Amino acid sequence: xxxxxxxxxxxxxxxxxxxxxxxxxxxxxxxxxxxxxxxxxxxxxxxxxxxxxxxxxxxxxxxxxxxxxxxxxxxxxxxxxxxxxxxxxxxxxxxxxxxxxxxxxxxxxxxxxxxxxxxxxxxxxxxxxxxxxxxxxxxxxxxxxxxxxxxxxxxxxxxxxxxxxxxxxxxxxxxxxxxxxxxxxxxxxxxxxxxxxxxxxxxxxxxxxxxxxxxxxxxxxxxxxxxxxxxxxxxxxxxxxxxxxxxxxxxxxxxxxxxxxxxxxxxxxxxxxxxxxxxxxxxxxxxxxxxxxxxxxxxxxxxxxxxxxxxxxxxxxxxxxxxxxxxxx
Amino acid sequence: xxxxxxxxxxxxxxxxxxxxxxxxxxxxxxxxxxxxxxxxxxxxxxxxxxxxxxxxxxxxxxxxxxxxxxxxxxxxxxxxxxxxxxxxxxxxxxxxxxxxxxxxxxxxxxxxxxxxxxxxxxxxxxxxxxxxxxxxxxxxxxxxxxxxxxxxxxxxxxxxxxxxxxxxxxxxxxxxxxxxxxxxxxxxxxxxxxxxxxxxxxxxxxxxxxxxxxxxxxxxxxxxxxxxxxxxxxxxxxxxxxxxxxxxxxxxxxxxxxx
Ligand SMILES: Nc1ncnc2c1ncn2[C@@H]1O[C@H](COP(=O)(O)OP(=O)(O)OP(=O)(O)O)[C@@H](O)[C@H]1O
Ligand SMILES: [Mg+2]
Numbered sequence: 001x002x003x004x005x006x007x008x009x010x011x012x013x014x015x016x017x018x019x020x021x022x023x024x025x026x027x028x029x030x031x032x033x034x035x036x037x038x039x040x041x042x043x044x045x046x047x048x049x050x051x052x053x054x055x056x057x058x059x060x061x062x063x064x065x066x067x068x069x070x071x072x073x074x075x076x077x078x079x080x081x082x083x084x085x086x087x088x089x090x091x092x093x094x095x096x097x098x099x100x101x102x103x104x105x106x107x108x109x110x111x112x113x114x115x116x117x118x119x120x121x122x123x124x125x126x127x128x129x130x131x132x133x134x135x136x137x138x139x140x141x142x143x144x145x146x147x148x149x150x151x152x153x154x155x156x157x158x159x160x161x162x163x164x165x166x167x168x169x170x171x172x173x174x175x176x177x178x179x180x181x182x183x184x185x186x187x188x189x190x191x192x193x194x195x196x197x198x199x200x201x202x203x204x205x206x207x208x209x210x211x212x213x214x215x216x217x218x219x220x221x222x223x224x225x226x227x228x229x230x231x232x233x234x235x236x237x238x239x240x241x242x243x244x245x246x247x248x249x250x251x252x253x254x255x256x257x258x259x260x261x262x263x264x265x266x267x268x269x270x271x272x273x274x275x276x277x278x279x280x281x282x283x284x285x286x287x288x289x290x291x292x293x294x295x296x297x298x299x300x301x302x303x304x305x306x307x308x309x310x311x312x313x314x315x316x317x318x319x320x321x322x323x324x325x326x327x328x329x
Numbered sequence: 330x331x332x333x334x335x336x337x338x339x340x341x342x343x344x345x346x347x348x349x350x351x352x353x354x355x356x357x358x359x360x361x362x363x364x365x366x367x368x369x370x371x372x373x374x375x376x377x378x379x380x381x382x383x384x385x386x387x388x389x390x391x392x393x394x395x396x397x398x399x400x401x402x403x404x405x406x407x408x409x410x411x412x413x414x415x416x417x418x419x420x421x422x423x424x425x426x427x428x429x430x431x432x433x434x435x436x437x438x439x440x441x442x443x444x445x446x447x448x449x450x451x452x453x454x455x456x457x458x459x460x461x462x463x464x465x466x467x468x469x470x471x472x473x474x475x476x477x478x479x480x481x482x483x484x485x486x487x488x489x490x491x492x493x494x495x496x497x498x499x500x501x502x503x504x505x506x507x508x509x510x511x512x513x514x515x516x517x518x519x520x521x522x523x524x525x526x527x528x529x530x531x532x533x534x535x536x537x538x539x540x541x542x543x544x545x546x547x548x549x550x551x552x553x554x555x556x557x558x559x560x561x562x563x564x565x566x567x568x569x570x571x572x573x574x575x576x577x578x579x580x581x582x583x584x585x586x587x588x
Contacts, residue, residue: 009448187446190445190446190447190448191445191446194440194445194446194452195434195435195438195440195445196442196445198428198431198432198435199432199435201421201424201428201432202421202432202435205420205421205422205423205424206419206420206421206422208383208403208415208419209415209419209420209421210432211383211402211403211404212381212383212403212404212407212412212413212415212419213404213407213412213432213433213435213436213495213496213498213499214404214407214408214412214433214435214436214499215404215432215435216402216404223442
């Protein structure tokens, strides 16, 4: 363990290469169905990894993450939507400062734009909401999610309202997904191991002490919120170009519940927890799908998620990957 | 004109109807050790909270190193060289001893976000410097064997030491110690007094110590202020203060012994 700690940057690079080979093999050897599941695991992992920065490391228990996904999903969809289909789907053409009516954005910059817009939203909403603590912050951020989904429903001229947007080109593939997962894990890992992340940990542990040691909490809360929102926005964009259709209600309570559950079950404030949580709950969902359909008990999966959440909170509140602090003997 | 590192003028603080600090005054010469004593609820911690910027006064003025810091935020006050420890320990309890110290190096870390993100050489250079300072502080405080220990697992006396060590990571000139020996046994308290003497020299500190343990404060402080109901009722050398009838009066029936 100590040896690995010596050159973590190198190991990260090696890990990235192994990941690339793994993704390549998966893409070529596994059937479409399994690749589909892997992509979904990847997208959810990006979401939980970014949620972990705010909720796990900085201790700001935000429930607004789905809103950032929605912002990213709609932004990237609108930017990258094919010109030919815009009229058919009653979607607006791009104004000249975004490239003009004859232009649709390539996938990558559209994703980045979605992430950036989510970050800007995070900064705007964070300035008031991050002043709140504990439950107040959670509830206020949940309110933000409701506001965003309401906007998605009512701004029909842009979002087509609750009908949603269909025929989104399926740009998302396993390479894009895992590239972004790699980037998000890398960024969060770098932040956590720098003075920025240390400031976030300090805020989580004791905000007053942090401030008495020279840390200005608001700055680092906003940073963690904005970086988390960026990757949530990207994940939203990947999601939109994967499912090929988005509707406002998809980015609402159930999605919020799912990603928060994944993070808690995997282990908040741990490196691998968010990925383990996301991957295992997605695996569970697909394993149970035949059972759900066979027994005709729809909602079985939600029931099992909820039960798992309660069980984990009671018996292993630090999550699967979390370690309990052992008392010194 | 003599220079004072800290000047507090006519400081008041009320919480609703309760006046916790009423007209507190202080002129603190550099390199001195002042003691602040007084019965429970006298307002000592509140005075520290006001000076360190954690709460804002109702009235009054606080001048540190010639700057009016009365309404500064705590992080700005620390950046100017004034820090404090907490009566009810506010360690980063689920983090290791080393991490507690590293966090406190924050003020002196200059590396920007992007060079941290891409691990530029400047990032490693700075991390090495931080580690050096951590090693040094651990050494001074005899905490080397506990480096990797989660701070809440430390014995209480060591947690108190870590709290002071952490404050020193910010490279302060003035440190406010709020009951540093609380919860320690006699031996530990004696060692602590020795340690405080040592770090005062080593780091050229000015100190204000709030203490209930009279042996400690009388041994360390050059000047003692006695606080009751939020204002100074006596001030002088430890001997003078101990024999002041007003002080004996204030302590009567409080269970604290002036000895
Ligand atoms: N944030 C607060 N809100 C309301 N009242 C407060 C607050 N902080 C302190 N007080 C009150 O102010 C008074 C002074 O408290 P303070 O903690 O400063 O006393 P102290 O001298 O440090 O006592 P001790 O020796 O017990 O630590 C007390 O009556 C206390 O209850
Ligand atoms: Mg006190």
